[in-house]
Amino acid sequence: MFGWTLGDLARAGEVSAPPVALVDRLAAVDGEREAARLLRASLRSDSDFARSLRPGARDHGAVFDDPTLYAVEASLAPDPDTLSVRMTSVWTNASPEPVTEVVFRVLANGQDLWPDNARLLSARVDGVPVVATFSDTILRVALPQPVALGQMARVYLDLVAGLPSTEHTPSWTGPLNAERVGIFGKRDGVVNLGGWLPVIVPRLPGGAWDAPPLPRHGETGWTEPALFDVWLDLPPAWEVATTGVELSRTDEPHRRRIHATASAVREFAVEAGPGLMVTATDIDDVRLRVMYPIAHPEIGRDLLRYGERALRLFVDRFGPLAQAEIDVVDAPVNVALGSEFPGLVTIDTHHAAQGPYVRSRYHEWTLAHELAHQWWAAEVGSDPRAEPWLDEALAAWSASLYWRREHGSVALEARHREDVVLPHADMRDQGLADLPANLDSEAYDLLRYAAVIYGRAPLWFDALGAAIGDEELFGALQAYYDTHHCRRATADDLVAALKASTDHPEQVDALFRRWIGEAHGFEDLLETAAAPAVVPPL
Secondary structure (H helix, E strand, O other): OOOOOHHHHHHOOOOOOOOOOHHHHHHHOOOHHHHHHHHHHHOOOOOOOHHHEOHHHOOHHHOOOOOEEEEEEEEEEEOOEEEEEEEEEEEEOOOOOOEEEEEEEOHHHOOOOOOOOEEEEEEEEOOEEOOEEEEOOEEEEEEEEEEOOOOEEEEEEEEEEEOOEOOOOOOOOOOEEOOOOOOEEEEOOEEEEOOOOOEEOOEOOOOOEOOOOOOOEEOOOOOOOEEEEEEEEEOOOOEEEEOOEEEEEEEEOOEEEEEEEEEEEOOOOEEEEOOEEEEEEEEOOEEEEEEEEOOOHHHHHHHHHHHHHHHHHHHHHHOOOOEOEEEEEEOOOOOOOEEEEOOEEEEOOOOOOOOOOOOOHHHHHHHHHHHHOOOEOOOEEOOOOOOHHHHHHHHHHHHHHHHHHHHHHHHHHHHHHHHHHHHHHHHHHOOOOOOOOOOOHHHOOHHHHHHHHHHHOOHHHHHHHHHHOHHHHHHHHHHHHHHHOOEEOOHHHHHHHHHHOOOOHHHHHHHHHHHHHOOOHHHHHHOOOOOOOOOOOO
C-alpha cells in the first residue's frame, strides 16, 4: 500500500516512519498548504518523478507550473476480468473563472461498445463526499465549493471496470476511434490499458471543459502534461510495460506489485500479460524496451532493431526527447496497425493474420510512425479532433524519412503508390470528393481520413524541403519542438516556425494552401504520382 517513497518523504521534510500510500496521503492531508508542499516536493529534480526524464530534462520548472498530480493504486484480476482503481488527483485552477466541477475522461466506461462498463464506488473532494456522474466516457465531479484561480482541488475516486474483449472487427467503412481500435480491453491474453485512468480534460479559453463525445475517427482528444505515481497489482509472473519508468517490483505468492512514475506526460498507459518478456537497449540516455511473446524472440529482435534505428534518426533530425524510456509492445490492435501513448507504443505483428509470425514491412513502417508520435503528439501536443492532420502528417512524414534512409527512394516510391496514390484513385472511382487536410476529424469518412490525413498532408513537408531547403526545414521543426514541448501547438504555430526559418515566408503560405488548405489530390497525385510515401496506422 505504499505509494510515496521514503526517500521522497525525507526530502520533503516528512517523518521517517513507513509512508502511507500517496493516494491516501493526498486525499487526507489537512488543507491546501500541505497538498501544495507535497506537489512542490514532486517537482524536485531529484524526486522519483524526475527519474522518468532524461538527466538533461529534469528541470520541471521549465516544463510546467502547478501541474496536476495523479496518485494511483490499481489492481488487475484475471478471473473475472476486472480492473479496480483508487486515485487522488491534485488539480489547480489556472483560469480566471471559478469552477464548480472537475471533468474527467474515462475510456474504460465506453461509449457505444461497452457503455456503463465502469462503476464509481465513491468520490470525495478535499475529504468531502460529492456527487459524480458518468455520461459515456465523461465523468463530472461536483465540487463542494467553487475553486478560484490558483486554488487546488483534491479529487479522490474509487471505481471498478470490466476488461472487455477487443475481438470485435471494425470495418473500413465504419468509425475507428480509440474505443473501437481496442486500446482498452483484453485480447489474446494481452491487456491493453489505454485511457483506463481518469484524466482531467483541459479547459477551453471561455472557461468550459473540453469534453465532447469520442470522435468518429482518431484519438480521444488532447490533455495537459501531468505527474503520475502508479502502483499496479498484477497476477503472478505477468510482464508489464508502462508509460514512464518502473521504480520497483515485488513478487508475492499471489501477485506481482509494480511501482512506476511518469512526469510531463499527458496520460499513463499500461500493457501487461502472461508469457511475455522484455529486451532493451540504451540510445544515449534513453532506454528503449521491447515487450514481446517469449515464444517468439524474433519479434523482439526485429522490433528492437527497427526502434533503435528510428529513434536515432529522429533524435538527430528533431532533437532529444524529454522522456528517459520508451516502451514498444507487441499487442493486438483492430484495423489500425499500431497505436501511440506517451512513452509507449504498440505494434500488432499478427495484424489481420493467423498463424506464425512473419516479418513484414508494415511492422517496420508502423513502428517508425508511432515512435515519431513521441515528438508529434506526446511531447508537442495538439488537438486531434480539430486538427488531426497536424500530428499525423508529421508522424507519417517522419516515417517516410526513415523509410528512405533504410530502404531507398525506389522502395519509398512503391509505398507511395500503394498507400497514397491508390487510395486517392479509390476515392475518385467511388465518386468521393477530395477534401482539404485541415478539416475537423468529423468531416471525413475512414477512407478519406486515411488518404488525406495520413497520405497527402505529409507531402507538404517534402514540398517545403524542396522550396526552402532541408536544413531550414529541420531547423524549423527543431524550433517548433523546443518551443511547444509539453504544450499545445496549433497549425498556426507550425507555420510560424517554418516562416521564421526562411527568407521566403510567402512560399510556406503558398504551399500550405495547396497541400493542406485546398484539395488537389487527384491532380497532384493521380496525374503525376511523383511524391514520397506514407501509410496510415492510427
